Amino acid sequence: MAFLEVRDIVKSFGGLRALQDVSLSVEKGEIRAIIGPNGAGKSTLFNVMTGLLSPDSGEVRFDGERISGIPPYRVIRKGIGRSFQITNIFPRMSVFENVQVALFSHHRENRSALTLARNFREVTDEVLAVLGLVGLADKFDSSASVLSHGDQKRLEIAITLACRPRLLMLDEPTAGMSRFESRETIALLQKISREQGLTLVFTEHDMDIVFGISEKITVLQQGMVIADGEPAEIKANPEVRKAYLGEEIAE
Amino acid sequence: MTGFLDISFLTVQVLSALRLAAFLFLISSGLTLIFGVLNILNFAHGALYMLGAYFMFWVTSQVTGPGGFFLAMAMAPLGVALIGMILEMGLLRRIYIQEEIYQLLLTYALVLIIDDLAKIVFGAEYKSIPKPAFLEGAITLFGGTVPTYTILVVVIAPTVAALLWYLLYRTKTGKVIRATSSDREMADALGINMKALFTLVFAFGAVLAGFGGALAGPARTVFPGVGTEVIIECFVVVVIGGLGNLWGALVGSLLIGALETVGIIVFPEFEMGLIYLLMVAVLVVRPWGLFGKPLKIKALSEKNLSFESQEISPVHFSSRPWLWVIPVVLLLIFPAFAGRFYQYLLTQIFVAALMAVAFNLLLGTTGLLSFGQAAFFGVGAYTVGLLLTKTGTGTMPALGLSLFTSAVAASVIGFFCVRLTGVHFAMLTLAFGQLIFAIAFKWYGFTGGDNGIQGIPVREIPLAGLGLLDIGSTKSMYYFVLVVAGLAVAFLRRVRSSPFGATLKAIRENGQRASYLGINVTLYQWTAFVIAGTFTGLAGGLFALMERSISPEIIHWTKSADPVLMTIIGGIYTFVGPAVGAVVLIVLNSYIVAWTEYWALVLGMVLLLLVLLLPGGVIGFVNEKARDYLTRSGWIRRWLFSKSATS
Structure with missing residues (x-):
C-alpha cells in the first residue's frame, strides 16, 4: 500500500458536490503537486485529508492507518504537517x-x-x-x-x-510572494524534503514551480481527478490541455 | 387555587405572560438587530430602555392628560434615538475594529455613566408614571380580571413586530440591513454606505428600547439601574433565540414570558433560576441558540493589533528575579507603618488581585472572556462560610475544600462553555453564573438566601509542633492573605511561563493553527478554565475569612465584571496588569465613595477613556514608555534586562 492513500472521497456542501470519487496515492519521498482551476476542490481535498472536514464517503489512509474523520490535532500527531493558503x-x-x-x-x-x-x-x-x-x-x-x-x-x-512531519502538505506555499521570494521558498522546500526524506504534497498556481519540482501531478477539475501522472504525461494529456492548462503550458 | 383548567385563571395568566413577552420582545428585538448588523452586544441597551421610561415620566409630568400620555409615548423613543445616534457617532464608531472585549467594555461603561446621570437628573427614588383614566381600570375577560393597560400592551407589541417585519422585509433599506447582517463584506463590496447604515440601525434599535421603556414604564416603575435587570433578561432572550435573529427574539420572548409566569405559580422559590436553567439547557443542546448560526470567526488580521508586541517587549524582569524581593519586602513591612484601615484595604486588594490574575489566565492568556467568574468566587466563599459556620472544620481544611469545590464547579461549567467562542462563550458563562447566584439567593435552608451567612468563625490554625496561629486580628489576617494569595499568584505566574502557558497563548492567537500543531484546543481551554475557576474560588474562600460574612451579592453578574475591569485597567497582556488593576479599582473605589456617591459615573468615565485611549492598560502603557526610554539608554537596559533568547 502506498504511503498516502486517498480512496473514493466524496464530499458535498448542500447540493454542491465538491469532491467526487477522488482517489490518489503518494509514495514515500515523493513530491506531488495537486493542481486545478479555482474551485476545482483542491482546498476541500486538503481539508478532508487533514481532518478539518469529514468525507461523506471514502477514506484517507496514511502509513496504513485510517486518518479521515478524526480531528486535525490527531491527524497531525501521526506525522503530517500542514501549511495554509492564507x-x-x-x-x-x-x-x-x-x-x-x-x-x-x-x-x-x-x-x-x-x-x-x-x-x-x-x-x-x-x-x-x-x-x-x-x-x-x-x-x-x-x-x-x-x-x-x-x-x-x-x-x-x-x-x-x-x-x-513525515508528510508535508502545503496549500499554495508561495501565495502572495514575489517571484524572487517564491523561488527561494521552493528551493528551501526542495532542499529540506530531500535532506529529511519528506514526502511533499502541495497545491500551486505557478506552473513553472509545479513542473519544476514535482515528480507526479494530480489534476482536479470540478471535484474529479481528470489526470494523474508524471509531468511529461500531464503536459501531453489532451484533456488537461483542453480543460485547464491550454495556454499556460503551451510551449 | 381553582386549578389550571379554570378559564378565567388561564386567561389572566396567559395575558400576563404575553404582556411580559411583549416588553421583552420590544427591547430585545432592538438588541438583536444591533448585534446582527454592528456585531456589538450592547450592554447599554437596558440603559436606553431606562431612558425611554424616564423620558415618558418627564413628558407626562409636563403635559398631563391623555394627550400628554400619547405625546410622551411618541417623544420618548425619539429622544432615545437621538441619544443612540450621539453614542454611535461619538463613541461606538471608534471601536468597531477592536476586539470584542473592548466593545463590551465600552457599552458597559455607558451603562455606568447613564445610570448615574439618570440618578443626578431624576433622583434615586422609584418613579411611577400615571396612566390616563381610561387605561387605569380593568376589564373582565372570560371571567378573569385583566388590567386595561395589559390589553393595550398585548395589542401594541405585535403591531410593532409586524411593522418591523414590513420594514426589514419589504423596504429597500430593510433588505440592505438584512444583507449586511448576513454578510458584511459583501455589503461593503456593493458600495453600501456602512457608516450611515450603522448609525441608522443603532438609532432604530434605540427607538425599540426607548419604546419598550415608554410602554413598560407606566406598568412597572422606573429607577436608576433598572436597565441592568432588564438587559440580563434580554440577553437570555436573544441568546436562546440566536444572536442577531429577529424570530429568535420573538420566540425567546414568548418562552421567557411563559416560563416566568408558570414559574411564579408552580415554582415560586426558584422562578429566577428557571430562565437561566432554560438558557443553559438550550445552549448545551444548540450552542448558537434556537435560530442562530455559528458566527464567522473574525480573522485576526481584521482586528486592531496596536498592542501586538507587548508581550515580547524587552521589559522582562526574568533575568533579575531578585527585583521581586523589593515589593515583597515592602508588603511585609507595610503593617509596621500603616494603620488598620490601610491593612484592611490592602488585604482586600490581595483577594481581588488573586481573582483578577486567575481570571486573566482565561482572558489575557487563552483569549476567552468569561462573564461568570463571580460564580467560582461565590462557590469558594460559600464553601468556607458554610463549613466554618455549620461544622467544626478547621480554617485550612475549609480553604483547601474551597479549592476543591470550585474546581468541581469549574470543570462542570467549563465542559459546556469551552465548546463556544466569543460572545456566546461570555453569555453561557454569564448564564451559569446567574444560575449559581439564583441558587445562593433562594435556597434559604442551605445558603441562608438573601441574608447570606454572618459571623463566620475564623478558627486558629494549628502549626505542626509550633502551637496555634491566630489570624483573627486585622494584621494577622493581612499576613495570612498575603502569604496564601502570594503563593497562589506565584503559582499562576509559573503556569503562565510554562510550555502549558505558551500553548494557551498560541490558542489565543490562532486556534486553528494550534490544532494543526497537534494541540487539542478544547482540552487546553477547559484546563485553563478549571485553573482560573479554582483560584478564583480560593480568592472567594479568603474573602469569606477576611469579611466574616458573605451574601449572594458577591455572585451577581455585576461582580463578574470586576475582574474584567481590573484586567483591562491594568493591562490585559501582562501578568501583573490585573493585580495593578485591582489596586487602582479598589483604591479609587474607597476614596471616591467617600467623596461622591457617583462612583459608577467616575468608573464609567475612567473605563471610557481607557478603552478609547489606552487599550493596553496601565502596565501596557508603562511598558511601551519604558521600552522607548530603554532603547535610548543602553546601559540601563543592559543592567536591568538580559538579552536572553528564551525570556
Missing part, C-alpha cells in the same frame, strides 16, 4: 515563541505547567536550528506580526517543520 501564524508572539510552541507540542511537553518554558534547553536549541534552516535565526525576537509577508510564510513553514 498565512497562518501566531501574530502576537515572537518568531522564537511561534516555533517553540510547535516543538513543545511535538515533544508532548505542552502539558507541563510547572516548569518554566525557558528551562527546556534542548527545545531552545531545536528552535534555533529550525529558524536557521528557514533563514529566520536573526529575527528570533521580533514579533511575528511585523515580519514581511515572505518571512511570515517562511515562519509558517518553520512552524510546520518543527513538528517533524
